Amino acid sequence: xxxxxxxxxxxxxxxxxxxxxxxxxxxxxxxxxxxxxxxxxxxxxxxxxxxxxxxxxxxxxxxxxxxxxxxxxxxxxxxxxxxxxxxxxxxxxxxxxxxxxxxxxxxxxxxxxxxxxxxxxxxxxxxxxxxxxxxxxxxxxxxxxxxxxxxxxxxxxxxxxxxxxxxxxxxxxxxxxxxxxxxxxxxxxxxxxxxxxxxxxxxxxxxxxxxxxxxxxxxxxxxxxxxxxxxxxxxxxxxxxxxxxxxxxxxxxxxxxxxxxxxxxxxxxxxxxxxxxxxxxxxxxxxxxxxxxxxxxxxxxxxxxxxxxxxxxxxxxxxxxxxxxxxxxxxxxxxxxxxxxxxxxxxxxxxxxxxxxxxxxxxxxxx
Amino acid sequence: xxxxxxxxxxxxxxxxxxxxxxxxxxxxxxxxxxxxxxxxxxxxxxxxxxxxxxxxxxxxxxxxxxxxxxxxxxxxxxxxxxxxxxxxxxxxxxxxxxxxxxxxxxxxxxxxxxxxxxxxxxxxxxxxxxxxxxxxxxxxxxxxxxxxxxxxxxxxxxxxxxxxxxxxxxxxxxxxxxxxxxxxxxxxxxxxxxxxxxxxxxxxxxxxxxxxxxxxxxxxxxxxxxxxxxxxxxxxxxxxxxxxxxxxxxxxxxxxxxxxxxxxxxxxxxxxxxxxxxxxxxxxxxxxxxxxxxxxxxxxxxxxxxxxxxxxxxxxxxxxxxxxxxxxxxxx
Numbered sequence: 001x002x003x004x005x006x007x008x009x010x011x012x013x014x015x016x017x018x019x020x021x022x023x024x025x026x027x028x029x030x031x032x033x034x035x036x037x038x039x040x041x042x043x044x045x046x047x048x049x050x051x052x053x054x055x056x057x058x059x060x061x062x063x064x065x066x067x068x069x070x071x072x073x074x075x076x077x078x079x080x081x082x083x084x085x086x087x088x089x090x091x092x093x094x095x096x097x098x099x100x101x102x103x104x105x106x107x108x109x110x111x112x113x114x115x116x117x118x119x120x121x122x123x124x125x126x127x128x129x130x131x132x133x134x135x136x137x138x139x140x141x142x143x144x145x146x147x148x149x150x151x152x153x154x155x156x157x158x159x160x161x162x163x164x165x166x167x168x169x170x171x172x173x174x175x176x177x178x179x180x181x182x183x184x185x186x187x188x189x190x191x192x193x194x195x196x197x198x199x200x201x202x203x204x205x206x207x208x209x210x211x212x213x214x215x216x217x218x219x220x221x222x223x224x225x226x227x228x229x230x231x232x233x234x235x236x237x238x239x240x241x242x243x244x245x246x247x248x249x250x251x252x253x254x255x256x257x258x259x260x261x262x263x264x265x266x267x268x269x270x271x272x273x274x275x276x277x278x279x280x281x282x283x284x285x286x287x288x289x290x291x292x293x294x295x296x297x298x299x300x301x302x303x304x305x306x307x308x309x310x311x312x313x314x315x316x317x318x319x320x321x322x323x324x325x326x327x328x329x330x331x332x333x334x335x336x337x338x339x340x341x342x343x344x345x346x347x348x349x350x351x352x353x354x355x356x357x358x359x360x361x362x363x364x365x366x367x
Numbered sequence: 368x369x370x371x372x373x374x375x376x377x378x379x380x381x382x383x384x385x386x387x388x389x390x391x392x393x394x395x396x397x398x399x400x401x402x403x404x405x406x407x408x409x410x411x412x413x414x415x416x417x418x419x420x421x422x423x424x425x426x427x428x429x430x431x432x433x434x435x436x437x438x439x440x441x442x443x444x445x446x447x448x449x450x451x452x453x454x455x456x457x458x459x460x461x462x463x464x465x466x467x468x469x470x471x472x473x474x475x476x477x478x479x480x481x482x483x484x485x486x487x488x489x490x491x492x493x494x495x496x497x498x499x500x501x502x503x504x505x506x507x508x509x510x511x512x513x514x515x516x517x518x519x520x521x522x523x524x525x526x527x528x529x530x531x532x533x534x535x536x537x538x539x540x541x542x543x544x545x546x547x548x549x550x551x552x553x554x555x556x557x558x559x560x561x562x563x564x565x566x567x568x569x570x571x572x573x574x575x576x577x578x579x580x581x582x583x584x585x586x587x588x589x590x591x592x593x594x595x596x597x598x599x600x601x602x603x604x605x606x607x608x609x610x611x612x613x614x615x616x617x618x619x620x621x622x623x624x625x626x627x628x629x630x631x632x633x634x635x636x637x638x639x640x641x642x643x644x645x646x647x648x649x650x651x652x653x654x655x656x657x658x659x660x661x662x663x664x665x666x667x668x669x670x671x672x673x674x675x676x677x678x679x680x681x682x683x684x685x686x687x688x689x690x691x692x693x694x695x696x697x698x699x
Contacts, residue, residue, distance in 0.1 A: 004621065010608070010680030017681070045683025116623070341691055351624055361685045 003249075007221030008044075016226035017049050023233035027053040029185055030232060031178075031324060033171060034192035035062030035352025036220055042361035044222040054229065057186055057324040058357075060174045060278065063139045063167075064091045064350035065322060068276045069310040071167055072097035072346075075136045077304050078165060078297060079110045085128055087121050088136040089143075090114045091350045096343060098310045118143075118150045125154075125162045134297045138167040142194045144267065144286065145259035151266045151292065165297040166267065166287055171195050172203050173284035174275060179211050184324040188214040188232040190225065193247030200255030204243045212241045219247040266292055274309060276346065277319030318345035321354050328358040335359055369467035376461070376495030389471060390491060393478035394457075398489040406489035408454055410511070415450035417441060418509035426473070426504055428546055430539075430557030431633075433506055434473035438480040439562045439633055440584065441510040446564040447580040447636060449516030449571065452484060457491040458507040463498050473504065484562035486510070516571050523578045524599035528667040529645035531638045533566060533652050534559065534611060534660040536588045540630025541616040544623070556615045559657075561634030566655045575648045576641035583637055586690040588628040591637050592665075592675045593689040600672045605665035605687060607677045629690045642666065 006012070032038055038058045041047065047056060060066055076097050079086040086102070093103040093114060106112040111131075115121060118135060125133045137147040147168065154162045171192070179186065191204055196217045204215040214235040218228040228246045235241060245251050266289060273285025288296040298305060312318055315333050320326035328334050328347070338344040340356055347353035374381040391400060398406045419440045426433040438455065445452040457477065461470065481488055538559035545554035563582065570577060579599075581591040588610070592603050612627045620627050634657060640648045645663055652658040670676075675687040 004617070013681040043685065045679065045685055048683045049681060360688050 004221065007219070007223040009223070012223050013044075013226060016223065016230060020054070020226065020230050020233060021051055023230065023237055024051040024053060026236075027055070028233070028236070029055045029057050029187050030190055030229065031057040031059045031186045031188075032190040032225070033059035033061040033175065034195070035059075035065065035350065035354065035357070037061075037190060037192060037218065037225060038354050039352065039357045040220055040222060040225055042357040045361070046222065046225060050229070057184060058321065058327070058354040059189075059324065060178070060275070060322045061140065061171065061192055062322075062347065062350050062352035062354070063143070063169065064095055065318065065346040065353045066169065066174070066275045066278070067095070067138065067167060067346065068274050069096075069098050069312065070274070070306055070308065072101075073099075073310065074165060074298075074305050075102055076100050076105055077306070078134050078136070078301060079105045079112050081132075081301070081304070083131050085111045085113060085124060085131050085133045086136060087113050087115055087124060087133060089138065091352070092136065092138065094343060094349045095346045118146045119153070121150055121162060122153060122157075122159070125159050129161060132161050132163055134163045134165055136165045136167070140169060140171055140192075140195055141198045142192070144168045144263050145198060145256070148259075148262040148266045151295065152262065154295065155292075163295050163297040163300060164288060168267065168286040169273060169275070170269075170284050170286070172207065173281045174278050175207055176210075177278050177281050178323055179207070179213075181323065186213060186324065188235070189216070190228045190232075191215050191217045193217055193219045193224070193251055196245070196247070196251045196255060198256050198259050201243050201245055201251065201253050208241050208243050214241045215243045217243070217245045217247050217251055219249070275322075276312065277322035313344045316345035318347045318355075321347055328355040329362065331355070371461050371463065371465040371467060371470060371495055373463050373495050373497065376493055382493065385493065389474055390493075393474045394481070394488040394491070396487045396489065398487065399491070406454070406456075408489065408511070410513070413514040413517070415445050415448045415512045415514055416509070417444040417448075418507065419444060420505060420507040422502065422505050423543065424502060425543075425546055427469070428558055429542055431560040432473055432476055433504060434475075434477040435480045436560055436633060437506040437508045438477050438484065438486070439560050441508040442484045442486060442562040442564060443582040443633075443636075445510050445512035446562075446567040447519070447582055448512075448514070449519045449567070449577075449580070450512030450514045451568070452486045452510055452512040452564055454489045454511045455481065455486050456507075456509045457488050459491070459493045460501050460505040460507075461493065461495050462501050462503050463495055465504055470504070473506075480562060484564055516577065519577060519579055521579055521581070521595050522598040524595050524601050524603075524639045524667050525578060526601065526667055526669050527642040528578055528639045529642050529648070529663050530592070530603060530605070530665040530667070531640060531645070531648055531652065531661060531663050532583075532588065532611065533563075533636045533638070533655075533658045534634070535613045535616065536583065536610060536632055536635065537616045537620070537627035537630030538613060539633040540587065541619045541627070544625075544630070545619055552619065554615045554619060556613055559632055559634035561657055563634060563636050563657070566636060566652065566658055569651055569655055570638065570648060573647070573651050575644045575651065577638060578641065579639040581637050583632045583635055585631055587630050587632065588637060589626070589675070589687050590690055592687060595639065596675050597673050599667075602668045602671045602673075603665055603675045604668055604670070605675060605677050606680075608680055609662050609664045611660045611662050628687065639667065
């Protein structure tokens with residue numbers, strides 16, 4: 001735990017703030033892509049102590065938040081099939097679909113379970129050999145290797161009752177969408193370190209080259225975030241725009257090649273995937289390769305899965321928030337009609353959603 | 368292997384056997400031994416009366432079991448109201464097929480814990496229900512204690528009060544969470560499950576001006592402080608870094624995305640004492656065997672009534688939010 005204490009050390013944080021103040025002369029908009037980092041920024045109150053001209057724009061890196069309602073409805077339709085156990089990760093339970101949420105389906109008797117690790121699906125499948133176990137997989141590049149590993153074991157051990165509904169998405173494509181929309185001015189990116197642990201840092205080269213925006217691959221502690229801010233300001237000072245790595249304790253430039261190969265063996269890039277708030281983005285999601293179609297719940301259950309796009313709740317501004325166009329406090333129902341217990345939109349549900357982070361931590365700013 | 372059967376709760380011969388061979392063997396005292404329909408007790412003072420039901424899963428955990436917990440929980444609820452615990456009831460709801468030796472282990476630890484806390488179990492009840500109707504075993508205990516210190520209340524906190532916690536927070540919750548089947552962590556620590564009257568007694572007899580006490584069980588430290596802030600209409604300002612947390616608890620919280628101050632303790636007391644008595648209270652609590660990690664973690668102000676504020680050493684402030692919803696794991 002000592003390393004964690006060092007990365008939250010008050011003296012180190014204060015020293016970094018001083019260094020940042022020295023370099024900060026013009027207004028800078030920094031998008032932290034990952035919702036986990038949004039939470040760290042809010043939890044540690046970094047906007048309270050950073051110079052006012054440094055603005056964090058919260059990015060779309062919350063896997064639950066970017067799932068459009070029709071994908072949530074897929075999970076609910078699958079859970080309602082006879083003889084099916086739907087397995088997913090905890091944050092999915094409360095996300096509202098068009099009519100219901102998984103937590104409500106479970107309360108009305110559907111077999112919906114959460115796991116901490118996808119590998120736990122094997123145990124559920126073993127204990128329920130007469131039932132179909134469908135793993136509703138979500139997440140960015142970070143969680144994809146675990147899904148691929150589950151597919152590998154499932155095939156090697158000849159499980160016949162494990163199926164997959166794949167909702168894995170990629171980080172760079174929505175960044176291009178946001179930059180090309182011109183909706184919001186972003187000067188630099190803080191990129192999630194754990195994604196690069198898998199993919200390496202090369203995935204951000206095109207972003208740096210096309211938009212001349214520095215990208216710093218960063219860890220998940222307050223000291224990490226502040227170091228990244230300082231690295232970004234130094235790039236501006238030196239008139240550079242490069243991919244740099246702050247999260248050196250875990251990231252190698254080439255990433256985890258074994259994990260990359262495993263993903264590539266089972267999953268391919270979809271032509272297009274629909275994102276909440278960002279619409280259809282080409283080459284932004286993953287799907288099961290054709291040779292493994294027998295375990296693809298989207299194919300096996302094709303007839304019962306709706307594909308029509310469903311609009312978000314009229315007053316919910318999740319979409320604008322995911323595009324960086326609005327902040328949670330700009331939403332008229334934030335904290336009133338929309339709370340973590342009774343969410344209108346996914347951004348309020350997920351432990352990586354911006355609205356959830358603001359609900360938990362932002363209230364302290366006015367005290 | 369001997370098992371608990373429906374007939375053990377039927378009121379007939381098997382029930383009588385269970386009472387004599389198990390419950391009287393461990394809980395024996397003159398009031399209980401009379402085996403009347405009610406316990407007859409003599410009480411000459413103001414009494415505190417409380418009840419609590421225990422449904423912990425798994426029922427056996429590092430540092431205790433559901434039986435020990437059922438004594439400790441009720442004893443501590445009396446203690447924090449300034450009442451010396453005297454008498455308890457014990458009601459059991461048992462799933463048919465529950466192993467007899469496990470029930471005996473549970474009853475034995477109830478007896479051990481009751482002896483340590485100097486309380487008597489004076490009345491009880493056992494029901495056995497068909498498989499699937501309860502999750503193995505549920506226990507209810509109610510308790511009566513003699514009020515030694517009057518006026519303790521969640522609405523009694525005042526500006527300038529010091530908030531003290533008697534030790535590390537979240538130990539019991541983390542321990543149970545780690546042992547749950549779907550997590551399966553090996554965590555190198557025990558539940559803090561312990562009856563705390565002796566500590567409360569030390570603090571009260573040393574004439575510390577105590578305004579409120581609580582055992583931070585479900586909802587943890589955060590639930591206690593938020594209730595106090597709301598009911599007393601005051602602000603509690605907490606120095607986050609001063610909250611004592613064991614390393615394995617912070618580790619588990621890091622991995623699962625929890626805050627240690629939302630996890631239950633079963634052997635800790637949170638005190639609100641007059642600011643003038645802070646150092647003396649801390650000194651007394653730290654001299655107690657279960658109090659060596661005690662810390663003064665904050666103070667009562669009027670800056671933002673109804674709220675609990677966490678302060679960092681680098682000058683930021685945020686809300687210590689009350690616990691809400693299920694404790695669901697995070698994704699990545």
